Amino acid sequence: MEVELGRPPTIPEVFLRTHTKKDGTFVDKKAQAVHEAYKKRREAKLAAQDNDESSDGTSRRSELSHEEDDELFLQSTYINDRGTYFGVGSLGSYIIGKRKYPGSSSTFTTLQQQLEDANRKIEEQAALQAERDAEASRVAAEALRVASEQQAEISRLVSFLKTNPNNVAFLESQTNDLNPADFQS
Template sequence: MGLLGIRRRKQFMRHIRKKREAKLAALDNDDQADGTSCRSELSHEEDDELFLQSTFISDRGTYFGVGSLGSFINGKRKFPGSSSNFTSLQKHLEEANRKIEQQAALQAERDAEASRVAAEALRVASEQQAEISRLVSFLKTNPNYVAFLESQTNDPNLFDVQN
């Protein structure tokens, strides 16, 4: 670490120590005026606030000495344990699940309709196949059809393509 970094660190430590002592003294005076006991420590929130007030801020707005935690300062990101963040995620999850259920119901309706259409097409095809089978059986017994078939198979021009 360079000389500038060491100097900044010492200056920071002196500054934050003075701020903590002043804050604790002010709290002691408030506590004694109320008749309650003296506090010897600050809460985490108070300590964090003093830290942020005491640290240096670069030209880019990043805090000196907080590393990657700087992204959690000033509402840039919410803390992982934040209840509002959790509630928001929970609402998004519930909405996503509701949409998935709606899509599944819609898909089930489409699948049922497709099955019904396929069954109807199969029934119609089966009826048509039965009708064709009856027609072929009838034609095989019809003497006019048998004569027609014989005349077509003996015709040499049957398969010639006319231009």
């Protein structure tokens, strides 16, 4: 098209060429709706320029610049979830005369949002893990307290049993019966 026109084509010109059949009809209703929205915006912009006359009575230019034309088209088309414009194909990398690299504002904003979401999830997981750790510590402390109370109860019981001479003889006989040497092989 650049050779044919003698200049780089605008995005609307490329869109019209790639989204119409040989008979001039649009390939689908979405393409037709985008083109009609673009035409309305363009006509409104040109009408506004014609009404803006300078103080000396001369009217401003009656055509749009390449960048203005592209911008009107981009305002008229659809944008998907990834920030890609409908109908521009590989021209999406040359939007408004600037090469759009993977670090561009749209991509950067998307990545920044994903990073914020990931950080929020990490913080939520860290808080959940802290709650679990606190609960595990509480359960361990409770088990230790119960074991300590049981040990104290056993010690008191043994002390009570030792007050009776018959119980002391029994305890000593049981202790002698459980000689550690008996358990060695």
